[in-house]
Amino acid sequence: MPLIEAQNIVKIYPNGVLANDRVDLSVEQGEIHALVGENGAGKSTLMKVLYGLETPTSGTIFLRGEHVHIPNPQVAIDLGIGMVHQNFMLVDSFSIAENIALGMESTAAGGLTLDRQKAIHDTEALSEQYGLVVEPTARVDTVPVGMRQRVEILKALYRGAEILILDEPTAVLTPRETQDLFRAIRNLVTEGKTVIFITHKLREVMEISDRVTVMRDARHVGTVVTVDTNQAELARMMVGREVFMVVDKPPVERGAPVLEAHDLTYVNETGRMLLHNATFKVYESEILGIAGVEGNGQTELIEVLTGLREATGGEAFVDGAPVLGAGPRKVRESRVAHIPEDRLTNGVALLASINDNLIVDRYYRPPFTRTGLLNPQSIRSNGGSLIDRFNILAPSGELPVSSLSGGNMQRVVLARELSSSPRLLIAAQPTRGVDIGAIEYIHQQLVDKRTDGLAILLVSADLQEVMKLSDRIMVMYNGEIVAIFHNTPDLTEERLGLYMLGAERQPAEEMEQYQ
Numbered sequence: 001m002p003l004i005e006a007q008n009i010v011k012i013y014p015n016g017v018l019a020n021d022r023v024d025l026s027v028e029q030g031e032i033h034a035l036v037g038e039n040g041a042g043k044s045t046l047m048k049v050l051y052g053l054e055t056p057t058s059g060t061i062f063l064r065g066e067h068v069h070i071p072n073p074q075v076a077i078d079l080g081i082g083m084v085h086q087n088f089m090l091v092d093s094f095s096i097a098e099n100i101a102l103g104m105e106s107t108a109a110g111g112l113t114l115d116r117q118k119a120i121h122d123t124e125a126l127s128e129q130y131g132l133v134v135e136p137t138a139r140v141d142t143v144p145v146g147m148r149q150r151v152e153i154l155k156a157l158y159r160g161a162e163i164l165i166l167d168e169p170t171a172v173l174t175p176r177e178t179q180d181l182f183r184a185i186r187n188l189v190t191e192g193k194t195v196i197f198i199t200h201k202l203r204e205v206m207e208i209s210d211r212v213t214v215m216r217d218a219r220h221v222g223t224v225v226t227v228d229t230n231q232a233e234l235a236r237m238m239v240g241r242e243v244f245m246v247v248d249k250p251p252v253e254r255g256a257p258v259l260e261a262h263d264l265t266y267v268n269e270t271g272r273m274l275l276h277n278a279t280f281k282v283y284e285s286e287i288l289g290i291a292g293v294e295g296n297g298q299t300e301l302i303e304v305l306t307g308l309r310e311a312t313g314g315e316a317f318v319d320g321a322p323v324l325g326a327g328p329r330k331v332r333e334s335r336v337a338h339i340p341e342d343r344l345t346n347g348v349a350l351l352a353s354i355n356d357n358l359i360v361d362r363y364y365r366p367p368f369t370r371t372g373l374l375n376p377q378s379i380r381s382n383g384g385s386l387i388d389r390f391n392i393l394a395p396s397g398e399l400p401v402s403s404l405s406g407g408n409m410q411r412v413v414l415a416r417e418l419s420s421s422p423r424l425l426i427a428a429q430p431t432r433g434v435d436i437g438a439i440e441y442i443h444q445q446l447v448d449k450r451t452d453g454l455a456i457l458l459v460s461a462d463l464q465e466v467m468k469l470s471d472r473i474m475v476m477y478n479g480e481i482v483a484i485f486h487n488t489p490d491l492t493e494e495r496l497g498l499y500m501l502g503a504e505r506q507p508a509e510e511m512e513q514y515q
């Protein structure tokens with residue numbers, strides 16, 4: 001008997017979108033069940049139905065063979081179902097232990113005061129049991145995203161989750177954190193838990209899951225045993241066509257330098273040097289990729305360049321004009337576009353419409369504003385054409401971004417930034433959270449724009465992505481640029497790895513040659 005089974009689930013949202021169309025899902029006790037499908041296929045919706053966050057229009061759910069109603073998350077929790085969302089839902093100003101114990105103590109103790117000592121103790125015990133390392137007393141908003149995620153998982157376990165739903169947990173993780181998470185997931189299963197796991201990375205599906213369910217266009221396409229399938233077959237089931245994932249990248253002569261950075265340095269509040277004398281250029285018609293284990297200065301470099309952080313030292317010029325220290329708007333006005341790493345907090349205004357989100361960086365310019373007045377018609381037509389080109393799944397551009405699926409929210413940011421006719425594009429993790437069809441499209445867009453003259457600075461935790469797209473590759477280690485190479489076939493992952501881990505460092509004269 002399956003542990004949990006959903007039959008014939010139909011979900012029609014109030015705006016008329018059919019998100020689940022007679023979907024079946026059956027998950028066995030103790031398995032790791034992957035759920036895959038394109039952006040907007042209905043994966044999160046199905047999980048929200050199991051967790052009681054959305055009421056299905058029709059359909060039935062069985063838990064251990066018994067018919068259950070799950071009208072809200074409290075009922076789901078009581079039934080042993082826990083969920084970690086695509087967008088986290090922690091209370092930022094509380095400590096980790098408080099977040100984990102929050103909402104559990106008041107009923108037991110009959111009051112609202114939280115026993116802090118007990119919360120810390122329970123958190124430590126749980127953290128130990130599952131190998132999910134957290135700092136119980138740290139405030140949630142001060143810890144890295146990987147730890148926040150572990151907090152969410154612990155919180156669900158603390159509430160007695162037997163079935164744990166993880167909605168795209170690895171989209172925000174570095175490769176190393178992903179491996180840690182996988183280890184924890186395996187521990188959970190050893191302890192008798194069951195895991196449902198959503199991802200767009202088929203490599204991960206192959207690595208971690210026992211079975212895979214594929215959804216497409218709100219429907220269940222099939223469920224297969226992982227060892228009996230492969231990435232190509234899964235891709236075909238997801239997209240309904242062959243996916244090649246190759247980019248057509250013609251050779252092109254690079255032009256003049258667009259970005260010139262000299263000795264960029266950033267020292268944080270506690271005196272740690274996170275970026276040290278970074279000197280490099282990005283030229284017209286080239287993609288300069290940054291390779292490096294995350295946390296080696298890449299984020300600081302980008303935030304300094306885009307005006308989100310103030311550099312401690314150094315200079316940067318775009319087309320010869322200085323850009324440091326003047327704030328994000330000034331940087332944009334120098335025709336620098338930025339695809340931020342954390343698009344759902346820094347990239348979109350969730351309650352504003354899709355159309356408005358597509359022009360937030362340029363609403364004050366023609367054609368969107370003329371003689372001081374916004375021009376709704378041009379805002380609408382701009383929205384319509386970008387929704388089309390970037391395949392954003394939305395019934396109308398007038399709807400709020402919050403009604404989009406996670407991957408479609410990402411596309412809104414990508415569409416806006418790629419359409420702003422920039423001179424320099426700073427792209428951080430550009431394909432995070434989007435499906436394989438969209439990855440193919442975004443890769444080709446980046447390469448085409450580079451061929452047409454755009455200068456692109458690319459940061460990605462995915463080394464294969466960096467190697468596939470870049471013309472030159474710059475390696476960062478411990479806040480420093482330790483090597484720059486032309487992306488020639490002899491530059492292998494292994495060779496880059498030596499520099500990324502700090503085992504090798506290019507001599508200064510040699511680096512000079514590749515500037």
Ligand SMILES: Nc1ncnc2c1ncn2[C@@H]1O[C@H](COP(=O)(O)OP(=O)(O)OP(=O)(O)O)[C@@H](O)[C@H]1O
Nearest residue numbers: 013019039040041042043044045403404405406407
């Ligand atoms: N609150 C909502 N109101 C209206 N429509 C919604 C809402 N949430 C999701 N949808 C729509 O339902 C469909 C399925 O969305 P869902 O979030 O389930 O997709 P998903 O498979 O999780 O995609 P992704 O991989 O992008 O996260 C999409 O067309 C989406 O726009």
Ligand SMILES: [Mg+2]
Nearest residue numbers: 044086405406
């Ligand atoms: Mg989703």
